Amino acid sequence: MELSKEKMLWMYQKMVEIRKFELKVDELFKKNMIWGTCHLYIGEEATAVGACAALNRDDYITSTHRGHGHCIAKGAEMKRMMAELLGRETGYCKGRGGSMHIVDVSTGNLGANGVVAGGIPIATGAALASKRRGDGKVTICFFGDGAGNEGAFHESLNMAGIWKLPIVYLCENNLYGMSNPVKNSTAVEDIAVRGQAYNIPGVIVDGNDVLAVYETVKEAVGRARRGEGATLIESKTYRWMGHSKSDPRAYRTREEEQEWKERDPIKLFASQLMDRNIATEDELKKIDEQVDEEIEEAYEFAVNSPKARVEDITEYVYA
Amino acid sequence: MSEKTYIDALAEALREEFDRDENVFMMGEDIGIYGGAFGVTKGMYPKYKDKLLDTPISEASIVGAGVGCALVGMRPIVEIMFSDFMMDAMEWIVNQAAKLRYMTGGQLKVPMVIRAPMGCGTGAAAQHSQSLPALFAHIPGLKVVMPATPYDVKGMLKAAVRDDNPVIFFEHKLLYWTKGDVPEGDYTVPIGKAAVKREGKDITIIAGSIMVPRSMGAAEKLKEYGIDAEVIDIRSLVPMDVETIVESVSKTGKAIIVEDDNKNNGWGSEVVSKLIESDAFDYLDEPIKRLAGKDIPIPYAPELERAAVPQIEDIIEGVKEIFDKR
Ligand SMILES: Cc1ncc(C[n+]2csc(CCOP(=O)(O)OP(=O)(O)O)c2C)c(N)n1
Ligand SMILES: [Mg+2]
Numbered sequence: 001m002e003l004s005k006e007k008m009l010w011m012y013q014k015m016v017e018i019r020k021f022e023l024k025v026d027e028l029f030k031k032n033m034i035w036g037t038c039h040l041y042i043g044e045e046a047t048a049v050g051a052c053a054a055l056n057r058d059d060y061i062t063s064t065h066r067g068h069g070h071c072i073a074k075g076a077e078m079k080r081m082m083a084e085l086l087g088r089e090t091g092y093c094k095g096r097g098g099s100m101h102i103v104d105v106s107t108g109n110l111g112a113n114g115v116v117a118g119g120i121p122i123a124t125g126a127a128l129a130s131k132r133r134g135d136g137k138v139t140i141c142f143f144g145d146g147a148g149n150e151g152a153f154h155e156s157l158n159m160a161g162i163w164k165l166p167i168v169y170l171c172e173n174n175l176y177g178m179s180n181p182v183k184n185s186t187a188v189e190d191i192a193v194r195g196q197a198y199n200i201p202g203v204i205v206d207g208n209d210v211l212a213v214y215e216t217v218k219e220a221v222g223r224a225r226r227g228e229g230a231t232l233i234e235s236k237t238y239r240w241m242g243h244s245k246s247d248p249r250a251y252r253t254r255e256e257e258q259e260w261k262e263r264d265p266i267k268l269f270a271s272q273l274m275d276r277n278i279a280t281e282d283e284l285k286k287i288d289e290q291v292d293e294e295i296e297e298a299y300e301f302a303v304n305s306p307k308a309r310v311e312d313i314t315e316y317v318y319a
Numbered sequence: 320m321s322e323k324t325y326i327d328a329l330a331e332a333l334r335e336e337f338d339r340d341e342n343v344f345m346m347g348e349d350i351g352i353y354g355g356a357f358g359v360t361k362g363m364y365p366k367y368k369d370k371l372l373d374t375p376i377s378e379a380s381i382v383g384a385g386v387g388c389a390l391v392g393m394r395p396i397v398e399i400m401f402s403d404f405m406m407d408a409m410e411w412i413v414n415q416a417a418k419l420r421y422m423t424g425g426q427l428k429v430p431m432v433i434r435a436p437m438g439c440g441t442g443a444a445a446q447h448s449q450s451l452p453a454l455f456a457h458i459p460g461l462k463v464v465m466p467a468t469p470y471d472v473k474g475m476l477k478a479a480v481r482d483d484n485p486v487i488f489f490e491h492k493l494l495y496w497t498k499g500d501v502p503e504g505d506y507t508v509p510i511g512k513a514a515v516k517r518e519g520k521d522i523t524i525i526a527g528s529i530m531v532p533r534s535m536g537a538a539e540k541l542k543e544y545g546i547d548a549e550v551i552d553i554r555s556l557v558p559m560d561v562e563t564i565v566e567s568v569s570k571t572g573k574a575i576i577v578e579d580d581n582k583n584n585g586w587g588s589e590v591v592s593k594l595i596e597s598d599a600f601d602y603l604d605e606p607i608k609r610l611a612g613k614d615i616p617i618p619y620a621p622e623l624e625r626a627a628v629p630q631i632e633d634i635i636e637g638v639k640e641i642f643d644k645r
Contacts, residue, residue, distance in 0.1 A: 035621050036442025087620030098444045098619030114446030115404065116376050149375035150407070177376055179353035185375040251352050308620040313627065317615050 003214070005278055011053050011210055012273065012284065015045040015266050016291045018069045021078055024295050025068070025085060025099075029245060033303075034085050038099040041069035043208075043240035046265035047172050048073040050213025051140055051235075054221045060108045060126045060139040062119035065100045066172075066239070067112030070142050075107040078294060082302035090301070095308030096316065108137075116177075117143060117150035120169070124156040127167035127230075138224045139167045140217070146177020148191050154198075157232065161198035164229035168220045169200075171232065172207065174239045179251040195232035207237030208265040211272065237265075320502050326495040328469035329359055332476040333396070335505060337370040340394060343480055346372035346381060347398030347434075356400045357436055357495055382408035382433065386416050386485075389431040394480055401447045402435035402489060416485040417460030431486070432479045437465075438491040438529055438579055439624055445616035448624075450528070450580040455487045456556040456589070463556040464510055465489040467531035469499040471554060474508030482510060491529040491579065511558035515567065519549035522573040522638060525564055525590055527553045530577040530629065537634035546642060556586050561593045568599040575608045575637055577629055582611035605644070610637045 022040045029038060041048065052061065052073035063070040071081060076092070084091025084102055092102050103111035110126060113119040123141030130137040147153060148171055160167050171191045175182055188194065195202030205216040213235060220231035238260035242249050249257075273279040323331070336343045347355070351373040354361030360371055374381050378399060385397040399405050405412065412433070419427045439448035456463045462484050466472040472490065479486040516531060517538050526534040531552045538548040549567050553559070568574045574594060576587035587609045594600065594607060612628040629637075
């Protein structure tokens, strides 16, 4: 494996950042400091990090309503994300977007999306532009198992199939779309098989194993960059928390949740790193502590930033 | 008669219609065991298991399949989790459901209800907060309603289910937990009739959906300024009850329209147009005023979101300005 120690520790750090960011968001949400709704990514960290680790900074991603993880993994600043969630002028969207709409152009993140499957044709378009301009960029399109049942998914994969677009469709199959289990919502067990219908390779990966995700995505990104076309990757994973705020999770069992929590992607990676003598427990602990500080800084930055200005409410409607 | 929330009144109407007609059923996302994103069908499962069909996230085909069911004699109710997502189903609403009756010379009919929670005030930002009744009111062949009270929501849902046309049924999310008197058992509230919710002699406030309780609140406050406002709940945009509005404005001589949608080309423009084309024009002693949302996507930050649409104080101000001018 050609991954450097430095890169692996970066991956570990990003996973811990996502986990702790989400825990902080959950805390602030419960204190009514965050408004509206939000969808936490806890339990799925390995997918975003493994995938984004296979991209360059100027490659593109599109994200979903459950987008904080993708955003952090692609390199966004947590303080500006936190500021957005608190509705501040310093947030990525100046308080206009909130959790479901964070965009960071500087890291190629074309944005989270409030509409399920909303990002799929957009990602396809970004890849089409890369192909037409020959800029060598690759796009990763993150979407959920539920999104794979929207017509836009099928239309987009067909386009990517006929035009051999430089794109990786990355389905985060966390077994549920809101309350609906994949077995009730989706006619096939493995979403990856849908690639066949569009002449796109479909690959399944263990979404809780960051190195496995990295390897799989890396290969797909390589194919895309070489002009060999799109790949559909299905990352099997699990969201630990409810779908959004106040979800009693009546549609699944506590035992099932427990089983998945035992395959904690962060613990799994930590033990891989230690077993292979890549990092010591102390080194990892230091990273954990450093992330704690980063999260506190992000929060302090956000809470001390000015609120979005009502006088400017009509700004940014048109370019 | 007992006091119920809007959401309970709605659920009661659904259960009673499910029981009444075997052809009535509902489909939508997460309406079964989850009970719907806003809890409208909470607790109905498992008793109404056969009546609540959980669908994949496929709005275009949910609505399209609703049209198909309706064509062959069923009376489907389709829940679109947030009305914003009807945009994914526009083809089957606008080009199919709305037109099949006319295009086929009256051979087909589409007795389908699309229930669509709308509106801002929940911090869900631009793609989950729109109020789009006006968009649909432009399309011949659709009926468009937006009940504002528990009494009306129960009676109008029943009327919508029994109507032989596609009815777009908008429910403002902030209304769900409001309360009001609701009779037990069966009754309908006709589609196409406005309601005078408060009588007054000085000015007519014409409001819809969430702006009805806000206008009622404003009207109470306006008493302190010696202004006796009449409040009309438009209830139904298509068909529109022009008669009731014209009659009221002819009496008061002043009109203000309060909308939850953004202003540009909103339904209030249609009301203004109907008024100035009518005899009420002769009775107007001030220009008609419109209060509506700003022409922006709904912002996330709470201060911005609140400022995006009229609040009670804006209605009070708006009315006072009309009188202060004199
Ligand atoms: C077009 C559309 N339909 C419905 C919704 C409401 N909704 C938000 S997330 C969600 C479930 C999405 O499931 P999935 O794609 O599997 O993503 P996950 O939440 O599991 O990450 C639903 C139904 C929406 N936002 N957009
Ligand atoms: Mg899912």
